[in-house]
Amino acid sequence: xxxxxxxxxxxxxxxxxxxxxxxxxxxxxxxxxxxxxxxxxxxxxxxxxxxxxxxxxxxxxxxxxxxxxxxxxxxxxxxxxxxxxxxxxxxxxxxxxxxxxxxxxxxxxxxxxxxxxxxxxxxxxxxxxxxxxxxxxxxxxxxxxxxxxxxxxxxxxxxxxxxxxxxxxxxxxxxxxxxxxxxxxxxxxxxxxxxxxxxxxxxxxxxxxxxxxxxxxxxxxxxxxxxxxxxxxxx
Numbered sequence: 001x002x003x004x005x006x007x008x009x010x011x012x013x014x015x016x017x018x019x020x021x022x023x024x025x026x027x028x029x030x031x032x033x034x035x036x037x038x039x040x041x042x043x044x045x046x047x048x049x050x051x052x053x054x055x056x057x058x059x060x061x062x063x064x065x066x067x068x069x070x071x072x073x074x075x076x077x078x079x080x081x082x083x084x085x086x087x088x089x090x091x092x093x094x095x096x097x098x099x100x101x102x103x104x105x106x107x108x109x110x111x112x113x114x115x116x117x118x119x120x121x122x123x124x125x126x127x128x129x130x131x132x133x134x135x136x137x138x139x140x141x142x143x144x145x146x147x148x149x150x151x152x153x154x155x156x157x158x159x160x161x162x163x164x165x166x167x168x169x170x171x172x173x174x175x176x177x178x179x180x181x182x183x184x185x186x187x188x189x190x191x192x193x194x195x196x197x198x199x200x201x202x203x204x205x206x207x208x209x210x211x212x213x214x215x216x217x218x219x220x221x222x223x224x225x226x227x228x229x230x231x232x233x234x235x
Contacts, residue, residue, distance in 0.1 A: 005055050009121070017048035017118040020130040021111050027138050043084060043108055044115040050080045051119025084112045107137065152181070153211055155198045156228040163223025166196050176214045178202045193225065 018041065025040030054076050087108055110133045117126030155178075157169055164172075166185050173180065182199035202210055211229050218227045 005052075010052055012123075013048060013052060013118045013121065014045070016123060016126060017044050017115050020044060020114050020118065020126060023130060024107065024111055024114075024133050024137060027134065040107065040111045043087070044111040047080050047084075047112040047115025048119035049115075050076050051116045055120065080116070081109075081112060084108055103137075107133070150201060151204050151231060152199065152201045153229055153231040155200055155214070156226075157196045157198075157218055157224060158226040159194050159196070160223045160225055161192055161194075163194070163225070164221055166194075169196050169218070170198070172217065173198060173200065173214065176217070177210055178214070 021041045021044030022037065025037035057076075087105075089105070110129065114126050114129045114133070117123075117129060155173065159169075166183075170180060170183070178200040179202065180198055181201055184197045186195045186197075187193070188195070204210075211231060215227050215229055218224055
């Protein structure tokens with residue numbers, strides 16, 4: 001950090017901070033992801049201001065002889081990173097065995113570090129981190145559909161006494177290219193209905209819509225009253 005800090009230096013750091021957080025935050029908002037423009041802007045600016053304040057305090061801790069008084073000023077930006085860790089932890093959700101929101105938490109961590117870079121005057125490092133983050137969130141998002149991705153889904157099949165049993169449903173599901181993670185079955189004696197619930201995972205294919213094909217095949221079986229599918233993409 002420079003030993004002298006002018007108003008122009010502070011203005012430049014804040015402008016670069018806002019520009020970087022706006023670039024990344026706009027991408028998040030455009031795709032309707034959590035931690036959009038306002039969140040990334042606030043987090044990044046807060047980190048930058050904390051680093052600027054550290055730089056100012058560093059200057060003010062010099063005595064008349066020009067020696068710096070021993071102070072652990074880096075506790076301030078480290079405290080900022082700890083606080084963002086709590087925010088990121090709140091953005092991560094675990095539902096039905098799946099972890100969601102990891103990318104959101106990582107984005108908040110990234111903009112915090114970018115803010116610390118600009119606030120500390122490391123312009124080149126901050127710009128490089130911004131470009132890498134933007135390419136990761138924007139360009140790689142378009143490349144991901146070209147790759148095979150693991151997906152999870154929950155299949156619910158409701159059958160009458162004349163319909164297929166659980167073993168027959170599982171055999172059909174596995175033959176269609178799905179792997180069974182969790183299985184469950186419930187029976188309604190009075191209504192004479194059986195509900196089979198399977199938690200599945202499979203590889204996404206560009207040529208085939210596996211869930212739709214499976215649902216169509218199951219729905220045409222005799223005795224199948226209802227078929228439901230809930231698909232969730234892994235983060």
